[in-house]
Amino acid sequence: MSHLNQVKYESFVLRISFLFVGQFSLYEGFQDWNRGRADIHPEVAVATLLIYAVSLFIISLALMPDSTVFKFKDFSLVPLILATITSVYVVAEIAYNGSYRTDVLAFSQYAAILVTKGLNPYTQDLTPALSMFAVQPSDLTPLSNGSFLVPFYFQYPALHFLVFVPFVLLGLRDMRWVLLMFELATIGVIYLKCPRNLRPMLILPLYAGSDLLINFTASSVSDMLWVLPLVLVAFTIDKKPVLSGILYGVSCAIKQPPWVLAPFIIIYLFRTQVTKDVQDKLRRLAEFLGPALALFLVVNLPFAFSDPIGWFRNVMTPITSDLVILSQGPAILSQVGLAQVGRVFYSILAIGVLVVLVTNYYVYFDRLRYILWILPGVILWFSYRALTNYVIYWMPLMLVSLILWYNSYSIMPTRGRSN
Amino acid sequence: MVQFLQHYAYARSLKLKFRLNRYFAPVSAGILILVAAFAFTNLQGTYSGPAPILDPNFKLWSTNSTGSQLSVWNLESVKGSDDQVSLNETTISGRDAAQLAILQSGERPGWVYVGLTQTLDGARLSALFKSTLGIWFMKEPCHCDDYPFNTTAVTLVLEINDGIHTISYVFSDNREGILPLLNHELVFRPAPSGVWTFQQFNFTKEYSDAHWSIPTSLNFRIIFGVGQSSPGWHYAYLNRITTASNIPQTSQSLVANQPIIPATMTSRDSD
Secondary structure, three states: OOHHHHHHHHHHHHHHHHHHHHHHHHHHHHHHHHHOOOOOOHHHHHHHHHHHHHHHHHHHHOOOOHHHHHHOHHHHHHHHHHHHHHHHHHHHHHHOOOOOOOHHHHHHHHHHHHHHOOOOHHHOOOOHHHHHOOOOHHHOOOEOOOOOOOOOOOOOOOHHHHOOHHHHHOOOOOOHHHHHHHHHHHHHHHHHHOOHHHHHHHOHHHHOOOHHHHHHHHOOOOOHHHHHHHHHHHHHOOOOHHHHHHHHHHHHOOOOHHHHHHHHHHHHHHHOOOOOOHHHHHHHHHHHHHHHHHHHHHHHHHHHOOOHHHHHHHHHHHHHOOEOOOOOOOOHHHHOOOOOEOHHHHHHHHHHHHHHHHHHHHHOHHHHHHHHHHHHHHHHHOOOOOOOHHHHOOHHHHHHHHHHHHHHHHHOOOOOOOO | OHHHHHHHHHHHHHHHHHHHHHHHHHHHHHHHHHHHHHHHHHOEOOOOOOOOOOOOOOOOEEEEOOEEEEOOOEEEEEOOOOOEEEEEEEEEOOEEEEEEEEEEOOOOOOOEEEEEEEEEEHHHHHHHHOEEEEEEEEOOOOOOOOOOOOOOOEEEEEEEEOOOOEEEEEEEOOOOEEEEEOOEEEEEEEOOOOOOEEEEEOHHHHHHHOOOOOOOEEEEEEEEEEOOOOOEEEEEEEEEEEEEEOOOOOOOEEEOOOOOOOOOOOOOOOO
16 A cells, blocks of 8 residues: 555544544433433533533544644544533433443442451441442342342452552552543553554443443443453463463452363464474463462462451352353243253353353464454353453453554565464 | 485475464364354243342342432332431341331321332333342331221331232231232232231233233332321331242242241331
8 A cells, every 4th residue: 555545544433432432431421411400400511511622622533624623633542531421420420310321330339348447348247238338139149049148258369359448448449440540541551552553542442332331330330340461461462471371360369251261272372383392382382371360369368367268158159159140142042931951051051151262262273363352251151240341441452463463464574374 | 415315304394384373363263163052042031031020139229318228129219208218228126127117106197118119210120020029028017918008007018019000919917819909910929927028920911911012111119108097107127139041930928947936026127
């Protein structure tokens, strides 16, 4: 492609992204105007005005001369971040009146409070958190017999509450702002690591809908906590396996979904052609897995020490307990009565898909190398509790993988590209 | 010769690798489909659906400014300014229980009621009509056999209401039978007082017998009421609600092998 054509192409892509950003921000501004009760919340009126202003500005930019367009190429972040922060505030603080919409964030914050008082959250009943954070009964997950796993014990690895301890000590009341910080940091890392010519365009998939970055965060879905370290894992895995391993340990010490990545990461490390010597490959593997395991144990052992079996049982609860089937995956067929198979079938299916994907990833590594970050989402989609957040939170990782693919593609010779 | 063999082995390994690469994906997908089909066939009927009643054991308690409450049950009451109602977690005669308590002041004409309710629709409602529901409870004497709404009555009632039709199961002292009213049936179920008692209900049969169509939503209530002429504290206890796939019977009564406590219960276990 000639330089002129390339400029024209990049300019066109930039203009399209400006239009998308402007339209998305206008949509969110309108939603905030609708649900934000501006009549009694003047701050919402001011924020809505700002969103509309920057949205109209960026839409206008889309048909300005090239020099102006390129001058404002990073401006996309302004309306997007402004709309994100405003919408999270409006939904969390006004529409939900400050209440948490998941038990997981309520339990995590309560566990962090317990830790500051010297108590082990894995041995304490966390039920008071439900009234403390006004969690609605409809947001609790029942077992298939309608009862609940009472008393409630902490069911996630320890970093899921330890991350909130500093903020509890600082007096922060609503931990959704911590989730938002992790979210903005994730966007920032992806944006900064992205080749400059792709920047505004690359983050657009994160905003293809309001759920991932706005509604789920405002509803207290905590998955962004493990996404940020995993994004850093993806960026460092090729050149800094020790650092990458530490970051993977951090991610696994926050929540269980990153555990599903383990076999794919092992294959990735083993099959990546840094060296052909098996011993070197194994050493590289150990450089990654050793720190990952060490970090996980360092974080969790202090809490597991007094009752290791109890800790293990609690952490495995989301996997082993007889929770009611709730799914946006194939299990929806049972949920609506079109199939009469229970949770065992979907567990077999998910394990079967895991085995098939792992083996195929190994065999077809040359072709599938960069796809690994979405494979846990595919596996979890087949499970009996395939909720949307088990799937869409892998999107930032797919963007990282796209960057890595793009970078490797641009340094490869024209012929013989296999990826 | 050695060189030839090495070349031959290398070429053969490449060929095998090519074959493996070509067939591995479809073969593995095929095996997965076979395993899934086998599991699907052999695990038919293992889905039991969501339970119709949430927190059937009355275990999910929370505390707020007004005291303890059951999180997924709605608490309803009708009372005068001098009357009191409360809901407490307690243990009585060896069983955990939700205690419904009423202080009837006798000052106001009419009844004092306290009730626990859940609204059922969708899959939970379907499950209710596919199953036989049972409840373990302990009650006071009803004094309601002549007329359920006499002023001395102390009634514990399980009621379902679909917005048009209502069935009220009154746990009476001795009376048994159905008193049909317009779109409302009073079903008397004799139940002993002061002991844990188990009763089962088949709502599908009741609806079928009454020639009512299955509703799209339903209010499930457990109501405890005390008439004006029975002043003082009164209690009813709920241990748990069970569901089983439909058993072709309209009722069944069991009495737990527990020590019988005085028929007029005055214990205040958790107050």
